[in-house]
Amino acid sequence: MKELELKYGCNPNxxxxxxxxxxxxxxxxxxxxxxxxxxxxxDAFNGWQLVRxxxxxxxLPAATSFKHVSPAGAAVGLPLTDVLKKIYWVxxxxxxxxxxxxxxxxxxxxxxxSFGDFISLSDVCDVDTARLIKREVSDGVxxxxxxxxxxxxxxxxxxxNYNVIQIDPDYEPEAIERKQVFGVTFEQGHNNLEIGPxxxxxxxxxxxDLPEEAARDLIISLITLKYxxxxxxxxxxxxxxxGIGAGQQSRVHCTRLAGNKADNWYLRQAPQVLxxxxxxxxxxxxxxxxxxxxxxxxxMDVLADGRWERIFxxxxxLFTREEKRAWLDGMTGVALGSDxxxxxxxxxxxxxxxxxxxxxxxxxxxxxxxxxxxxxxYGMVMAFTGIRLFHH
Numbered sequence: 001m002k003e004l005e006l007k008y009g010c011n012p013n014x015x016x017x018x019x020x021x022x023x024x025x026x027x028x029x030x031x032x033x034x035x036x037x038x039x040x041x042x043d044a045f046n047g048w049q050l051v052r053x054x055x056x057x058x059x060l061p062a063a064t065s066f067k068h069v070s071p072a073g074a075a076v077g078l079p080l081t082d083v084l085k086k087i088y089w090v091x092x093x094x095x096x097x098x099x100x101x102x103x104x105x106x107x108x109x110x111x112x113x114s115f116g117d118f119i120s121l122s123d124v125c126d127v128d129t130a131r132l133i134k135r136e137v138s139d140g141v142x143x144x145x146x147x148x149x150x151x152x153x154x155x156x157x158x159x160x161n162y163n164v165i166q167i168d169p170d171y172e173p174e175a176i177e178r179k180q181v182f183g184v185t186f187e188q189g190h191n192n193l194e195i196g197p198x199x200x201x202x203x204x205x206x207x208x209d210l211p212e213e214a215a216r217d218l219i220i221s222l223i224t225l226k227y228x229x230x231x232x233x234x235x236x237x238x239x240x241x242x243g244i245g246a247g248q249q250s251r252v253h254c255t256r257l258a259g260n261k262a263d264n265w266y267l268r269q270a271p272q273v274l275x276x277x278x279x280x281x282x283x284x285x286x287x288x289x290x291x292x293x294x295x296x297x298x299x300m301d302v303l304a305d306g307r308w309e310r311i312f313x314x315x316x317x318l319f320t321r322e323e324k325r326a327w328l329d330g331m332t333g334v335a336l337g338s339d340x341x342x343x344x345x346x347x348x349x350x351x352x353x354x355x356x357x358x359x360x361x362x363x364x365x366x367x368x369x370x371x372x373x374x375x376x377x378y379g380m381v382m383a384f385t386g387i388r389l390f391h392h
Contacts, residue, residue: 119142
Protein backbone atom coordinates (compact mmCIF):
# COMPACT_ATOMS: atom_id res chain seq x y z
CA MET A 1 0.00 0.00 0.00
CA LYS A 2 1.66 3.20 -1.20
CA GLU A 3 -0.89 5.66 0.15
CA LEU A 4 -3.95 5.71 2.36
CA GLU A 5 -6.79 8.17 1.95
CA LEU A 6 -8.08 9.55 5.26
CA LYS A 7 -11.56 10.77 6.12
CA TYR A 8 -10.24 14.28 6.77
CA GLY A 9 -7.30 16.07 8.40
CA CYS A 10 -7.15 17.52 11.90
CA ASN A 11 -10.68 18.88 11.41
CA PRO A 12 -13.60 17.83 9.17
CA ASN A 13 -13.17 20.87 6.91
CA UNK A 14 -9.56 19.94 6.09
CA UNK A 15 -9.89 17.85 2.94
CA UNK A 16 -8.44 16.04 1.10
CA UNK A 17 -6.27 14.10 3.52
CA UNK A 18 -3.93 11.15 3.07
CA UNK A 19 -0.70 9.56 4.22
CA UNK A 20 1.89 8.36 1.72
CA UNK A 21 5.62 7.84 1.24
CA UNK A 22 7.30 10.76 -0.51
CA UNK A 23 9.72 8.42 -2.36
CA UNK A 24 6.88 6.27 -3.71
CA UNK A 25 7.69 3.23 -1.58
CA UNK A 26 5.14 1.21 0.37
CA UNK A 27 3.84 2.49 3.67
CA UNK A 28 5.38 0.65 6.66
CA UNK A 29 1.94 -0.13 8.11
CA UNK A 30 -1.10 -2.29 7.49
CA UNK A 31 -4.57 -1.35 8.71
CA UNK A 32 -6.03 -4.61 10.01
CA UNK A 33 -9.31 -3.11 11.21
CA UNK A 34 -11.10 0.23 11.24
CA UNK A 35 -10.31 3.46 9.40
CA UNK A 36 -7.70 5.50 11.30
CA UNK A 37 -7.69 9.26 10.85
CA UNK A 38 -5.05 11.95 10.56
CA UNK A 39 -4.66 12.53 14.33
CA UNK A 40 -4.79 8.77 14.96
CA UNK A 41 -1.71 8.32 12.78
CA UNK A 42 0.12 11.23 14.41
CA ASP A 43 -0.45 9.57 17.78
CA ALA A 44 0.39 6.12 16.42
CA PHE A 45 3.71 7.05 14.82
CA ASN A 46 4.88 9.16 17.76
CA GLY A 47 3.79 6.51 20.24
CA TRP A 48 5.46 3.71 18.30
CA GLN A 49 8.79 5.54 18.35
CA LEU A 50 8.44 6.08 22.10
CA VAL A 51 7.74 2.46 23.00
CA ARG A 52 10.37 1.15 20.61
CA UNK A 53 12.97 3.30 22.37
CA UNK A 54 11.73 2.34 25.84
CA UNK A 55 12.05 -1.34 24.92
CA UNK A 56 15.56 -0.81 23.53
CA UNK A 57 16.71 1.19 26.57
CA UNK A 58 15.26 -1.07 29.28
CA UNK A 59 14.87 -4.49 27.67
CA LEU A 60 11.26 -4.58 28.91
CA PRO A 61 7.98 -4.54 26.99
CA ALA A 62 6.62 -0.99 26.81
CA ALA A 63 3.32 0.75 26.19
CA THR A 64 2.09 4.30 25.89
CA SER A 65 -1.30 5.96 25.92
CA PHE A 66 -1.40 8.95 23.55
CA LYS A 67 -3.85 11.86 23.32
CA HIS A 68 -3.46 14.82 20.97
CA VAL A 69 0.11 13.97 19.99
CA SER A 70 1.45 13.75 23.55
CA PRO A 71 1.59 10.76 25.90
CA ALA A 72 -0.88 10.70 28.78
CA GLY A 73 1.12 7.81 30.17
CA ALA A 74 4.07 5.56 29.33
CA ALA A 75 5.46 2.54 31.13
CA VAL A 76 7.48 -0.64 30.97
CA GLY A 77 6.15 -4.06 31.89
CA LEU A 78 6.93 -4.44 35.57
CA PRO A 79 4.55 -6.49 37.77
CA LEU A 80 1.62 -4.72 39.39
CA THR A 81 1.06 -4.57 43.14
CA ASP A 82 -2.39 -5.41 44.48
CA VAL A 83 -3.02 -1.70 45.08
CA LEU A 84 -2.06 -0.76 41.53
CA LYS A 85 -4.28 -3.52 40.14
CA LYS A 86 -7.17 -2.02 42.06
CA ILE A 87 -6.66 1.61 41.06
CA TYR A 88 -6.14 0.59 37.41
CA TRP A 89 -9.37 -1.50 37.49
CA VAL A 90 -7.58 -4.73 36.47
CA UNK A 91 -7.83 -6.64 39.76
CA UNK A 92 -10.45 -8.93 38.20
CA UNK A 93 -8.23 -10.03 35.30
CA UNK A 94 -5.86 -12.33 37.17
CA UNK A 95 -2.14 -12.35 36.47
CA UNK A 96 -1.30 -10.20 33.49
CA UNK A 97 1.51 -10.54 30.94
CA UNK A 98 4.37 -8.03 31.09
CA UNK A 99 2.98 -6.21 28.04
CA UNK A 100 -0.47 -5.98 29.61
CA UNK A 101 1.12 -4.67 32.82
CA UNK A 102 2.88 -2.01 30.75
CA UNK A 103 -0.40 -0.85 29.23
CA UNK A 104 -2.27 -1.01 32.53
CA UNK A 105 0.41 1.29 33.97
CA UNK A 106 0.40 3.63 30.95
CA UNK A 107 -3.38 3.88 30.95
CA UNK A 108 -3.66 4.11 34.73
CA UNK A 109 -1.21 6.96 35.26
CA UNK A 110 -3.74 9.60 34.20
CA UNK A 111 -7.00 7.85 33.42
CA UNK A 112 -8.83 11.13 32.84
CA UNK A 113 -6.44 12.11 30.04
CA SER A 114 -6.23 8.56 28.64
CA PHE A 115 -9.97 8.38 27.97
CA GLY A 116 -10.26 7.82 24.19
CA ASP A 117 -6.53 7.24 23.75
CA PHE A 118 -4.44 5.78 20.95
CA ILE A 119 -2.27 2.92 22.20
CA SER A 120 1.23 1.96 21.13
CA LEU A 121 2.81 -1.38 22.08
CA SER A 122 6.45 -2.35 21.69
CA ASP A 123 5.74 -6.08 21.34
CA VAL A 124 3.28 -8.38 19.61
CA CYS A 125 -0.11 -7.79 21.22
CA ASP A 126 -1.07 -10.81 23.31
CA VAL A 127 -4.47 -11.93 24.58
CA ASP A 128 -4.02 -10.39 28.03
CA THR A 129 -3.32 -6.98 26.52
CA ALA A 130 -6.17 -7.28 24.03
CA ARG A 131 -8.62 -8.17 26.82
CA LEU A 132 -7.52 -5.10 28.74
CA ILE A 133 -7.83 -2.84 25.68
CA LYS A 134 -11.24 -4.29 24.82
CA ARG A 135 -12.80 -2.92 28.03
CA GLU A 136 -11.37 0.62 27.80
CA VAL A 137 -12.60 3.61 25.77
CA SER A 138 -9.91 3.91 23.11
CA ASP A 139 -9.55 4.96 19.47
CA GLY A 140 -7.01 2.41 18.35
CA VAL A 141 -3.73 0.55 18.74
CA UNK A 142 -0.46 0.15 16.86
CA UNK A 143 1.89 -2.78 17.41
CA UNK A 144 4.44 -4.84 15.46
CA UNK A 145 2.03 -7.78 15.39
CA UNK A 146 -0.98 -9.45 16.99
CA UNK A 147 -1.61 -12.96 18.26
CA UNK A 148 -4.55 -14.42 16.26
CA UNK A 149 -6.90 -14.56 19.27
CA UNK A 150 -5.85 -11.08 20.37
CA UNK A 151 -6.63 -9.70 16.90
CA UNK A 152 -10.10 -11.24 16.97
CA UNK A 153 -10.75 -9.66 20.38
CA UNK A 154 -9.72 -6.24 19.08
CA UNK A 155 -11.71 -6.62 15.86
CA UNK A 156 -14.85 -7.14 17.95
CA UNK A 157 -14.41 -3.75 19.65
CA UNK A 158 -16.59 -0.81 18.53
CA UNK A 159 -18.80 -3.11 16.47
CA UNK A 160 -15.85 -4.02 14.27
CA ASN A 161 -14.69 -0.44 13.70
CA TYR A 162 -11.81 -0.29 16.20
CA ASN A 163 -8.57 0.92 14.60
CA VAL A 164 -5.89 -1.78 14.57
CA ILE A 165 -2.58 -0.96 12.87
CA GLN A 166 0.38 -3.25 12.35
CA ILE A 167 3.76 -1.59 11.78
CA ASP A 168 6.89 -3.09 10.29
CA PRO A 169 9.29 -3.24 13.29
CA ASP A 170 12.28 -2.99 10.95
CA TYR A 171 11.13 0.25 9.32
CA GLU A 172 13.51 3.20 9.68
CA PRO A 173 12.62 6.71 8.48
CA GLU A 174 14.68 8.83 6.13
CA ALA A 175 17.52 10.77 7.74
CA ILE A 176 15.84 14.07 6.82
CA GLU A 177 12.24 14.84 7.83
CA ARG A 178 10.02 17.56 6.39
CA LYS A 179 6.70 19.22 7.08
CA GLN A 180 4.80 22.18 5.72
CA VAL A 181 3.38 25.12 7.64
CA PHE A 182 1.49 27.84 5.76
CA GLY A 183 2.81 26.48 2.49
CA VAL A 184 6.44 26.72 3.64
CA THR A 185 8.48 23.50 3.87
CA PHE A 186 10.51 22.91 7.03
CA GLU A 187 13.38 20.43 6.96
CA GLN A 188 15.52 18.96 9.74
CA GLY A 189 17.43 15.83 10.60
CA HIS A 190 15.39 13.09 12.25
CA ASN A 191 16.00 13.05 16.01
CA ASN A 192 18.09 9.89 16.27
CA LEU A 193 19.44 10.71 19.73
CA GLU A 194 19.74 7.53 21.79
CA ILE A 195 18.91 8.04 25.44
CA GLY A 196 20.76 5.86 27.89
CA PRO A 197 22.76 5.83 31.15
CA UNK A 198 25.61 7.84 29.63
CA UNK A 199 23.40 10.94 29.69
CA UNK A 200 23.22 10.73 33.49
CA UNK A 201 26.96 10.75 34.23
CA UNK A 202 27.29 14.49 34.88
CA UNK A 203 25.80 14.68 38.38
CA UNK A 204 26.11 18.27 39.58
CA UNK A 205 24.63 18.03 43.09
CA UNK A 206 26.36 17.19 46.36
CA UNK A 207 24.36 13.97 46.53
CA UNK A 208 25.62 11.71 43.75
CA ASP A 209 23.93 8.47 44.80
CA LEU A 210 21.88 7.40 41.77
CA PRO A 211 20.52 3.83 42.20
CA GLU A 212 19.97 1.66 39.15
CA GLU A 213 16.17 1.83 39.45
CA ALA A 214 16.27 5.64 39.68
CA ALA A 215 18.51 5.82 36.60
CA ARG A 216 16.03 3.61 34.74
CA ASP A 217 13.17 5.93 35.73
CA LEU A 218 15.09 9.01 34.60
CA ILE A 219 15.74 7.35 31.24
CA ILE A 220 12.02 6.56 30.93
CA SER A 221 11.21 10.20 31.67
CA LEU A 222 13.64 11.49 29.04
CA ILE A 223 12.45 9.11 26.33
CA THR A 224 8.86 10.07 27.11
CA LEU A 225 9.75 13.76 26.84
CA LYS A 226 11.35 13.17 23.45
CA TYR A 227 7.83 12.57 22.08
CA UNK A 228 5.89 15.06 24.23
CA UNK A 229 4.85 18.48 22.93
CA UNK A 230 7.11 21.11 24.51
CA UNK A 231 7.52 22.63 27.02
CA UNK A 232 7.30 19.39 28.98
CA UNK A 233 8.31 17.64 32.18
CA UNK A 234 7.70 14.05 33.26
CA UNK A 235 7.51 12.47 36.73
CA UNK A 236 8.31 8.74 36.83
CA UNK A 237 8.17 6.14 39.60
CA UNK A 238 8.72 2.38 39.49
CA UNK A 239 8.96 2.16 35.70
CA UNK A 240 6.01 4.32 34.73
CA UNK A 241 5.22 7.94 34.08
CA UNK A 242 2.91 9.18 36.84
CA GLY A 243 2.58 12.78 35.72
CA ILE A 244 3.26 14.44 32.35
CA GLY A 245 2.99 18.18 31.76
CA ALA A 246 2.92 19.01 28.05
CA GLY A 247 2.68 22.05 25.82
CA GLN A 248 2.85 24.77 28.45
CA GLN A 249 4.54 28.08 27.68
CA SER A 250 6.01 28.33 31.20
CA ARG A 251 8.19 25.53 32.54
CA VAL A 252 6.99 25.94 36.13
CA HIS A 253 3.43 25.53 34.86
CA CYS A 254 4.53 22.22 33.30
CA THR A 255 6.08 21.22 36.61
CA ARG A 256 2.92 22.12 38.52
CA LEU A 257 0.60 20.42 36.03
CA ALA A 258 2.62 17.21 35.96
CA GLY A 259 3.11 17.36 39.73
CA ASN A 260 -0.62 17.64 40.29
CA LYS A 261 -1.13 14.57 38.10
CA ALA A 262 1.53 12.68 40.03
CA ASP A 263 -0.20 13.68 43.28
CA ASN A 264 -3.53 12.41 41.96
CA TRP A 265 -1.92 9.09 41.01
CA TYR A 266 -0.68 8.66 44.56
CA LEU A 267 -3.85 9.95 46.21
CA ARG A 268 -5.82 7.27 44.37
CA GLN A 269 -3.89 4.73 46.44
CA ALA A 270 -4.95 6.27 49.78
CA PRO A 271 -7.25 4.17 52.01
CA GLN A 272 -9.94 6.86 51.81
CA VAL A 273 -10.10 6.41 48.02
CA LEU A 274 -9.65 2.64 47.88
CA UNK A 275 -12.64 2.22 50.22
CA UNK A 276 -15.04 4.53 48.37
CA UNK A 277 -18.46 2.76 48.36
CA UNK A 278 -19.31 2.96 44.66
CA UNK A 279 -22.70 1.77 43.54
CA UNK A 280 -22.82 -1.59 41.83
CA UNK A 281 -22.54 -1.36 38.05
CA UNK A 282 -21.10 2.16 37.81
CA UNK A 283 -18.86 2.50 34.77
CA UNK A 284 -15.10 2.84 35.10
CA UNK A 285 -15.08 6.28 33.46
CA UNK A 286 -17.70 7.51 35.93
CA UNK A 287 -15.66 6.13 38.81
CA UNK A 288 -12.54 7.85 37.47
CA UNK A 289 -14.37 11.16 37.19
CA UNK A 290 -15.80 10.84 40.70
CA UNK A 291 -12.40 10.01 42.18
CA UNK A 292 -10.79 12.95 40.39
CA UNK A 293 -13.34 15.33 41.91
CA UNK A 294 -13.23 13.65 45.34
CA UNK A 295 -9.46 14.12 45.66
CA UNK A 296 -9.51 17.56 44.04
CA UNK A 297 -10.22 21.07 45.28
CA UNK A 298 -14.02 20.85 44.95
CA UNK A 299 -15.01 17.54 46.58
CA MET A 300 -18.53 18.76 47.39
CA ASP A 301 -19.31 18.50 43.68
CA VAL A 302 -19.68 14.75 44.36
CA LEU A 303 -20.35 14.80 48.12
CA ALA A 304 -23.21 17.31 48.24
CA ASP A 305 -26.65 15.97 49.15
CA GLY A 306 -28.51 15.08 45.99
CA ARG A 307 -25.26 14.21 44.19
CA TRP A 308 -23.46 11.53 46.18
CA GLU A 309 -26.55 9.31 46.00
CA ARG A 310 -26.05 8.88 42.24
CA ILE A 311 -22.53 7.48 42.69
CA PHE A 312 -22.10 5.97 46.16
CA UNK A 313 -24.03 3.51 48.31
CA UNK A 314 -23.31 5.64 51.39
CA UNK A 315 -21.94 9.17 51.70
CA UNK A 316 -18.11 9.08 51.98
CA UNK A 317 -16.30 11.18 54.55
CA LEU A 318 -14.50 14.27 53.30
CA PHE A 319 -10.84 13.64 52.42
CA THR A 320 -9.45 16.74 54.09
CA ARG A 321 -6.60 18.90 52.83
CA GLU A 322 -4.55 17.92 55.89
CA GLU A 323 -5.19 14.20 55.32
CA LYS A 324 -4.21 14.49 51.67
CA ARG A 325 -0.98 16.32 52.52
CA ALA A 326 -0.11 13.73 55.14
CA TRP A 327 -0.63 10.94 52.59
CA LEU A 328 1.38 12.72 49.89
CA ASP A 329 4.28 13.10 52.28
CA GLY A 330 4.70 9.33 51.93
CA MET A 331 5.48 9.55 48.21
CA THR A 332 9.25 9.34 47.80
CA GLY A 333 11.91 8.32 45.29
CA VAL A 334 10.24 9.97 42.29
CA ALA A 335 12.32 10.79 39.18
CA LEU A 336 11.78 13.98 37.19
CA GLY A 337 12.93 14.79 33.68
CA SER A 338 12.69 18.09 31.83
CA ASP A 339 13.01 18.63 28.07
CA UNK A 340 14.93 21.89 28.61
CA UNK A 341 16.72 23.58 31.49
CA UNK A 342 14.98 24.72 34.66
CA UNK A 343 15.33 28.52 34.68
CA UNK A 344 14.43 28.95 38.36
CA UNK A 345 14.58 26.93 41.57
CA UNK A 346 10.80 27.18 41.99
CA UNK A 347 10.49 24.14 39.73
CA UNK A 348 12.52 22.13 42.23
CA UNK A 349 10.44 23.44 45.16
CA UNK A 350 7.29 22.19 43.42
CA UNK A 351 8.86 18.88 42.45
CA UNK A 352 9.89 18.20 46.06
CA UNK A 353 6.24 18.40 47.16
CA UNK A 354 5.55 15.41 44.89
CA UNK A 355 8.33 13.24 46.28
CA UNK A 356 10.99 13.95 43.67
CA UNK A 357 14.45 12.71 44.65
CA UNK A 358 16.14 12.41 41.24
CA UNK A 359 16.27 15.00 38.45
CA UNK A 360 17.59 15.01 34.88
CA UNK A 361 17.67 18.18 32.79
CA UNK A 362 19.94 19.66 30.12
CA UNK A 363 21.44 22.43 32.25
CA UNK A 364 22.68 25.63 30.66
CA UNK A 365 20.60 28.24 32.49
CA UNK A 366 22.25 31.38 33.83
CA UNK A 367 20.69 30.33 37.15
CA UNK A 368 22.04 26.77 37.18
CA UNK A 369 23.80 27.48 40.47
CA UNK A 370 20.51 28.52 42.07
CA UNK A 371 18.74 25.38 40.82
CA UNK A 372 21.60 23.17 42.07
CA UNK A 373 21.48 24.92 45.45
CA UNK A 374 17.76 24.22 45.85
CA UNK A 375 18.34 20.56 44.94
CA UNK A 376 21.09 20.41 47.58
CA UNK A 377 18.72 21.85 50.18
CA TYR A 378 16.42 18.87 49.59
CA GLY A 379 19.18 16.28 49.24
CA MET A 380 18.23 15.56 45.61
CA VAL A 381 20.42 14.03 42.93
CA MET A 382 20.49 16.02 39.69
CA ALA A 383 22.22 15.18 36.42
CA PHE A 384 22.86 17.63 33.59
CA THR A 385 22.33 15.75 30.32
CA GLY A 386 23.51 18.54 28.02
CA ILE A 387 20.74 17.53 25.60
CA ARG A 388 17.53 19.42 24.84
CA LEU A 389 14.46 17.36 23.88
CA PHE A 390 12.04 19.81 22.27
CA HIS A 391 9.30 18.23 20.18
CA HIS A 392 6.79 20.17 18.07
